[in-house]
Amino acid sequence: MSEINRNAGFASRTMLDILLAGLNKLSLPQRSPTNSNDKVHISLETKREFVSFVSTHYGLTTLLKSSVGIDGFVDTPTGKALLSQSTPHSFLKKWQRLERYIHSNHYIECDVKPTFARISHKSRKHPMPTVEEDLAILGVICGLINHITGSRVTLSSNESNQQPIFSYPDLTTCEPIEPTGEWYVHWSPYSPPSKTPPLQDIPKSDSLSTDGIIDKTKRAIYSVGLLEANMLNTAKFMALSTRSMQRYLNANNAKFAAILQEVRVHHASHLLMSEYLSFAEVGFVCGFSDQAHFNRIFKKWTGMSPKQYCQFKSD
Numbered sequence: 001m002s003e004i005n006r007n008a009g010f011a012s013r014t015m016l017d018i019l020l021a022g023l024n025k026l027s028l029p030q031r032s033p034t035n036s037n038d039k040v041h042i043s044l045e046t047k048r049e050f051v052s053f054v055s056t057h058y059g060l061t062t063l064l065k066s067s068v069g070i071d072g073f074v075d076t077p078t079g080k081a082l083l084s085q086s087t088p089h090s091f092l093k094k095w096q097r098l099e100r101y102i103h104s105n106h107y108i109e110c111d112v113k114p115t116f117a118r119i120s121h122k123s124r125k126h127p128m129p130t131v132e133e134d135l136a137i138l139g140v141i142c143g144l145i146n147h148i149t150g151s152r153v154t155l156s157s158n159e160s161n162q163q164p165i166f167s168y169p170d171l172t173t174c175e176p177i178e179p180t181g182e183w184y185v186h187w188s189p190y191s192p193p194s195k196t197p198p199l200q201d202i203p204k205s206d207s208l209s210t211d212g213i214i215d216k217t218k219r220a221i222y223s224v225g226l227l228e229a230n231m232l233n234t235a236k237f238m239a240l241s242t243r244s245m246q247r248y249l250n251a252n253n254a255k256f257a258a259i260l261q262e263v264r265v266h267h268a269s270h271l272l273m274s275e276y277l278s279f280a281e282v283g284f285v286c287g288f289s290d291q292a293h294f295n296r297i298f299k300k301w302t303g304m305s306p307k308q309y310c311q312f313k314s315d
Contacts, residue, residue, distance in 0.1 A: 009042070009102060009278065009280055010078070010277075010278045010280050010281040010284075011098060011102045011104070012042035012047055013042050014073065014076075014078060015047075015136070015137075015140065016042060016047065016050060017069070017072075017073070018066070018067070018069040018070055018072075018073050018140055019050070019051075019054070019063075019066045019069055019136060020069065021068075021069030021071070021072050021073075022065065022066030022067060022068045022069030022070075023054070023058075023062075023066055023069070024069070025068045025069060025071075026062070026065060026066065026068065028058055028062065031050075031053055044105060044106075047133070048130065048132075048133065051063060051130070051132040051133055051135075051136050052130075052132055054066070054132070055132045059175075060131065060132065060135055060175075060177050061166070061173035061175060061177070063132055063135040063136045063139060064135050064138070064139035064142075064155070064165075064166040064171075064173060065139070065166075065171045065173070066136070066139060067139035067140045067142060067143035067168060068143065068169075068171065070140060070143040070144060070147065074144075074147055077271065077277060077281065077282075077285045078098075078281055078284065078285060080285075081094070081225070081226070081227055081284070081285045082094045082095065082098070082144065082227075083144065083147060083148060084225055085192075085224075085225055086148050087148065087190065087192045088112065088117065088145050088148060088149065088187055088190065089112045089117075090228065091144065091145065091148055092108075092110045092112055092117060092119075092141075094227050094228075095108065095141070096108065096110070097227060098284060100289070100290070101280075101283070101284045101288075101289065101290050101291075102280065102284075102290075103290065105123055105124050105125055106121065106122070106123050106124075106129050106133065107121075107122055107123075107124070108120065108121055108122070108137070109122060114189065115186060115187060115188065115189055115190075116159065116161070116184055116185060116186040116187070117184070117185050118159070118182055118183070118184055119138065119141070119182070119183050119184070119185060120181055120182050120183070121133065121134045121137060121138075121183075131177070131179040134179070134183065135177070138155055138166075138183055138185065139155075139166065139168075141185060142154075142155055142166065142167075142168040142185055143168050143169070145185065145187055146168045146169055146187075148190075149187050149188065149190045151187050151188035151190065152167055152168070152169070152170070152187075152188065153167065153168045153185060153186065153187045154166065154167045154168075154185070154186045154187075155167070155183060155184070155185055155186075156183075156184045156186065157178065157180045157182070157183065157184065158184060159184055161184065161186045164186075165177055213248045213249060213251075213252055213254070214249075214252060214254055214259060216238065217234065217238070217245070217249070217254075217256070217259050218259060218262075218263050220234045220237045220238045221234055221259070221260060221263045222263065222267075223237055224237050226263070226264060226267065226285070226286050226287035227287050229260055229263075229287060230260075231245065231246075231256045234256070260287075261297055261300075261301065262301065264286045264287050264288065264297070265286075265297060265298055265301040265302065267285075267286050268282050268283065268286040268294070268298060268306070269302070269309065271285060271286070272306055272309055272310050272313075273310075273313065279291065279294070279295075279306045279307065280294075282294070282306065283295075283306075294306065
């Protein structure tokens with residue numbers, strides 16, 4: 001893959017790929033916002049031109065219906081990172097984490113309740129997101145929450161969910177759609193699958209071997225997911241208190257933060273071998289806070305930047 005592809009951003013390209021795939025499934029002629037299939041940088045102006053084109057030619061509701069394009073996204077590394085073992089609440093937190101990771105100018109604010117979320121689409125600078133941009137984002141969010149819960153998901157402009165604007169997966173819509181500062185995404189009561197810790201064999205003593213506790217901690221981190229892995233979540237998965245985990249690790253001269261970094265770098269080193277992933281996407285999927293953080297920690301552990309690592313492995 002060319003250097004520009006590996007260094008380009010991925011979130012905007014991914015969103016447009018979903019919308020383009022959705023238009024294709026709806027059998028609507030599509031106009032790609034770029035002149036090639038390369039994962040080049042997609043500017044805010046390009047995104048706005050594209051959603052405006054769809055709205056002008058096919059109507060606002062088509063932006064919502066284009067969310068059917070998520071089918072090809074859910075099994076991608078980013079899709080799995082956002083959706084794996086997620087609830088609607090944790091998924092929306094991961095979505096916001098992605099926005100922070102890419103330092104997105106546009107972002108969502110969420111107030112999540114058991115069966116709905118109040119979502120506002122905002123901008124760090126002027127101008128604010130258009131209603132077309134709102135609907136493009138909200139349609140995809142509805143589709144992904146449906147993937148998580150398996151229930152019908154609706155979008156409305158009020159908490160009571162009267163006269164839903166859109167529902168997924170049946171793609172019914174109601175017009176006219178009036179711009180609003182707050183949108184409501186509703187789903188049915190949902191009980192997430194229980195996470196049964198497979199690591200109950202940790203003995204109630206401090207005499208653990210290094211391979212024992214460190215290996216179990218690494219496996220638990222992978223099970224929790226690299227976007228949500230921290231000491232509290234990992235200890236809970238292992239059926240331990242954080243104090244007990246620290247005691248076991250200290251007895252083996254190990255620190256949780258270092259183990260977590262090692263797991264993230266190890267996973268990143270494998271993903272970097274995929275020519276289809278940008279450096280930024282690899283960093284996000286592996287749980288780094290932003291691309292600069294990824295570059296710094298990866299070089300600390302390997303002695304090479306992600307770019308240098310790929311060049312070294314390809315020689």
